[in-house]
Amino acid sequence: MLFTKTPTDRVSQLGEIALISKIGKWLGEVSPDSPHGMGDDCAVLPASNRKQLLTTDVLTYGQHFDDSVAPQDAGAKLIKRNLSDIAAMGGTPESAVLALLCGPDVCLTWLEQFFEGIRQSCETYGVQIVGGDVSSLPPGQFCAVLTLTGTVDTSKLRNTAKIGDRLYVTGSLGGSILKKHYAFTPRIEEGQWLANKTECSAMMDITDGLAKDLQALLPDTASAALMLDHIPISETAISYAKTTGRSALEHAFCDGEDYELLFALSATADPEAFEAQWRAHFPELKLSRIGQICERSPKGPYLDATTNEALPWTHGFEHLKSE
Amino acid sequence: MLFTKTPTDRVSQLGEIALISKIGKWLGEVSPDSPHGMGDDCAVLPASNRKQLLTTDVLTYGQHFDDSVAPQDAGAKLIKRNLSDIAAMGGTPESAVLALLCGPDVCLTWLEQFFEGIRQSCETYGVQIVGGDVSSLPPGQFCAVLTLTGTVDTSKLRNTAKIGDRLYVTGSLGGSILKKHYAFTPRIEEGQWLANKTECSAMMDITDGLAKDLQALLPDTASAALMLDHIPISETAISYAKTTGRSALEHAFCDGEDYELLFALSATADPEAFEAQWRAHFPELKLSRIGQICERSPKGPYLDATTNEALPWTHGFEHLKSE
Numbered sequence: 001m002l003f004t005k006t007p008t009d010r011v012s013q014l015g016e017i018a019l020i021s022k023i024g025k026w027l028g029e030v031s032p033d034s035p036h037g038m039g040d041d042c043a044v045l046p047a048s049n050r051k052q053l054l055t056t057d058v059l060t061y062g063q064h065f066d067d068s069v070a071p072q073d074a075g076a077k078l079i080k081r082n083l084s085d086i087a088a089m090g091g092t093p094e095s096a097v098l099a100l101l102c103g104p105d106v107c108l109t110w111l112e113q114f115f116e117g118i119r120q121s122c123e124t125y126g127v128q129i130v131g132g133d134v135s136s137l138p139p140g141q142f143c144a145v146l147t148l149t150g151t152v153d154t155s156k157l158r159n160t161a162k163i164g165d166r167l168y169v170t171g172s173l174g175g176s177i178l179k180k181h182y183a184f185t186p187r188i189e190e191g192q193w194l195a196n197k198t199e200c201s202a203m204m205d206i207t208d209g210l211a212k213d214l215q216a217l218l219p220d221t222a223s224a225a226l227m228l229d230h231i232p233i234s235e236t237a238i239s240y241a242k243t244t245g246r247s248a249l250e251h252a253f254c255d256g257e258d259y260e261l262l263f264a265l266s267a268t269a270d271p272e273a274f275e276a277q278w279r280a281h282f283p284e285l286k287l288s289r290i291g292q293i294c295e296r297s298p299k300g301p302y303l304d305a306t307t308n309e310a311l312p313w314t315h316g317f318e319h320l321k322s323e
Numbered sequence: 324m325l326f327t328k329t330p331t332d333r334v335s336q337l338g339e340i341a342l343i344s345k346i347g348k349w350l351g352e353v354s355p356d357s358p359h360g361m362g363d364d365c366a367v368l369p370a371s372n373r374k375q376l377l378t379t380d381v382l383t384y385g386q387h388f389d390d391s392v393a394p395q396d397a398g399a400k401l402i403k404r405n406l407s408d409i410a411a412m413g414g415t416p417e418s419a420v421l422a423l424l425c426g427p428d429v430c431l432t433w434l435e436q437f438f439e440g441i442r443q444s445c446e447t448y449g450v451q452i453v454g455g456d457v458s459s460l461p462p463g464q465f466c467a468v469l470t471l472t473g474t475v476d477t478s479k480l481r482n483t484a485k486i487g488d489r490l491y492v493t494g495s496l497g498g499s500i501l502k503k504h505y506a507f508t509p510r511i512e513e514g515q516w517l518a519n520k521t522e523c524s525a526m527m528d529i530t531d532g533l534a535k536d537l538q539a540l541l542p543d544t545a546s547a548a549l550m551l552d553h554i555p556i557s558e559t560a561i562s563y564a565k566t567t568g569r570s571a572l573e574h575a576f577c578d579g580e581d582y583e584l585l586f587a588l589s590a591t592a593d594p595e596a597f598e599a600q601w602r603a604h605f606p607e608l609k610l611s612r613i614g615q616i617c618e619r620s621p622k623g624p625y626l627d628a629t630t631n632e633a634l635p636w637t638h639g640f641e642h643l644k645s646e
Contacts, residue, residue, distance in 0.1 A: 035480050041411035041527055044478050045375040052368040052375070056420040056470055058458040088364035097379040099422075099468045135381035138464070145422045145456075147379055147470035155367050157358050204364055 002061060002071070002142055004107035011111065012104035016134055022108075023100075023132075026115035030122040031129050043130035045095055045149070053150035055085040061142040065182060071110045073182040075117025081207075082148035083125055083186035084259045088205035089157075090195020091150035093125055093188070098132040101143040125188060156195050156263070158216050161202035164267030167217075167224060167291045171260040173210055174237025174252035181257040190261060190282055199269035206258040211313040215301055217262060218293060225305040226291035253313040264293065325384060325394070325465055327430035334434065335427035339457055345431075346423075346455075349438035353445040354452050366453035368418055368472070376473035378408040384465040388505060394433045396505040398440025404530075405471035406448055406509035407582045411528035412480075413518020414473035416448055416511070421455040424466040448511060479518050479586070481539050484525035487590030490540075490547060490614045494583040496533055497560025497575035504580040513584060513605055522592035529581040534636040538624055540585060541616060548628040549614035576636040587616065 004010055011019060024031050024038055031037055035044040059065065059078040069077075079096075086093045098118075102111075122129060127148065137143065170187055187205070194200045206213045210231075218224055228249060237251040244251070265274055271289060278287045297303055299310035327333055334342060347354050347361060354360055358367040382388065382401040392400075402419075409416045421441075425434075445452060450471065460466065493510055510528070517523045529536045533554075541547055556575040564571040588597055594612060601610045620626055622633035 034482065035478065040481050041408040042376040042378040042414065042473065042478075044412065044475070044480075045377060047372050047374050049370050049372070051370050052472075053365040054368060054418060054420055054453060054470075054472065055365040056422050056454060056456050056468075058422050058424065058456050058468075060424070060458050060460070063459060085364040089367065091365065095377060097377055097470055099379050099381050099470075101381065101383070101424075101466060131377060131379060133379050133381050133468075135383050135466075136386060137383070137466070141461070141464075143424060143458075143460070143466070145379075145381075145468040147377075147420055147422075149375075149377065149472075150365065152367070155358065155365075157367075158363050159357065 011106040050151035056147040071113035072117035075114040076121040077182040079121035086150040087191035089155040091152035099145040156203035161264035165264040172232040172234035175240035176257040184259040203263040211253040223297040232288040326428040334429040373474035379470040394436035395440035398437040399444040400505040402444035409473040410514035412478040414475035422468040479526035484587035488587040495555040495557035498563035499580040507582040526586040534576040546620040555611040
């Protein structure tokens with residue numbers, strides 16, 4: 001468990017210096033020596049002739065994971081959430097700094113396993129943890145903030161799609177709360193491949209649900225005509241729907257934490273040819289053409305492409321809002 | 324006050340999107356548009372032929388500031404803490420990302436003033452806030468994590484001093500808890516000037532007290548012989564000592580959050596000539612030669628240079644440790 005009453009296994013029995021030293025050991029080769037890594041006032045990273053990417057994400061106990069998630073999976077999630085942002089720009093991940101906020105009762109055994117998940121993900125994706133900070137929270141609380149850098153030559157943005165462009169999503173959507181919210185694969189290679197395609201006109205990752213995130217990809221004067229039978233509903237969304245009384249399609253639209261790529265293909269591109277290229281490169285990852293960007297409809301941002309009627313789902317997951 | 328019971332002034336009445344939009348307005352020109360700033364999955368920063376610096380620091384209510392600190396000062400402190408780390412490497416600050424962790428009862432009026440302090444500090448030191456994340460904490464809690472990037476040609480590290488090198492500190496030490504912990508000036512220009520001096524053999528900033536931080540500057544096989552009458556005791560430390568029953572010298576050694584530079588001057592350099600150069604460049608910032616690195620003494624890390632006896636202060640501020 002994340003918190004413990006056993007005095008010798010509590011983070012508060014270590015000082016900051018001892019904890020940072022332990023973290024360095026837990027991370028192993030993923031934590032290089034100073035000056036490229038921990039141990040000085042800043043990490044010193046080599047110059048690069050590529051553009052730099054910078055992103056930060058929070059992982060909070062009770063919000064982004066709970067006691068049902070193994071500590072290794074929670075640690076991996078912290079890294080992969082940020083990796084998904086780098087993937088969405090078509091970038092290559094590089095170095096990260098980690099701020100750790102711990103209640104005094106955070107369990108050292110749990111924390112070691114959390115860092116095991118961090119280490120494994122960093123090894124898999126070539127990330128190095130080069131610095132950080134530790135600070136305290138009241139008992140019963142835990143929060144980690146990872147800031148990840150990356151590099152990119154040609155990045156894809158969210159706001160560059162045009163009317164007429166086709167809309168695509170990778171993988172399948174919905175029901176992530178049951179497992180995928182931590183057991184997902186950031187789409188790094190796919191993002192890099194798409195970033196090099198001039199016909200990919202805009203890209204982002206889906207973190208707060210298709211219903212919320214797709215609005216960020218649409219030009220201000222546009223709606224999206226969506227083919228409902230092309231929305232890739234996950235098996236989990238179908239199972240989950242049986243317990244919630246909501247439709248699996250609604251879950252695919254509105255659930256958060258899919259960590260799939262959402263992108264637009266230029267209206268002038270040949271979608272069949274593009275899809276054939278995709279299948280040749282990524283035979284194991286499903287790609288779904290879910291619709292097309294159209295002139296703004298007074299009916300709303302999303303239309304059923306078959307009936308031309310407005311879809312009812314326009315909101316995904318909203319952080320903070322509680323009143 | 325940081326927290327409020329007035330429903331319309333609570334952060335929870337806004338969603339994440341509305342809050343991020345407000346933050347963008349509060350930051351004004353310090354928050355550039357996407358892709359260099361907020362609004363996409365990552366910020367995209369231009370390539371640079373200089374080495375990159377990366378540092379992260381946490382600012383927590385109840386730990387790094389309390390209700391006696393004005394919100395503008397708390398916001399400025401968040402930026403300046405990180406700037407002090409960039410200064411300690413001799414770097415130039417560039418871009419930052421900000422993670423905000425808010426209880427639902429955080430007051431929007433307070434938060435606007437907090438961001439006013441952030442904006443002013445960013446303008447003063449040429450920092451841009453290019454992205455971030457918001458997340459929730461239980462009521463009564465507030466925490467901000469800033470990750471700051473910088474660039475540098477020749478950086479100064481902590482662990483490169485040698486036996487025989489002289490030890491220097493800028494400004495004066497101790498008693499920061501009374502005001503200086505937020506009302507300090509990061510030593511950016513001084514750090515850059517020192518980074519270009521080959522005779523400066525190592526550098527860091529003093530954040531956890533001279534007693535703790537100086538140990539990081541000493542080689543493993545060394546102690547420091549300190550001239551106690553050269554330790555720059557602040558006026559505040561003298562006032563504070565009258566209320567604590569501890570000596571002003573002890574406060575100068577052991578109090579945290581001085582945010583001054585601590586550096587070593589090569590044994591082969593002429594200290595008087597170096598000090599004359601300092602005075603010519605920085606006439607308003609006191610520089611104190613506090614001692615010299617010597618062979619490791621069995622008596623301890625710090626010796627009184629006059630008596631050759633061990634000094635009793637070897638610990639500064641330790642985060643987390645509470646049991």
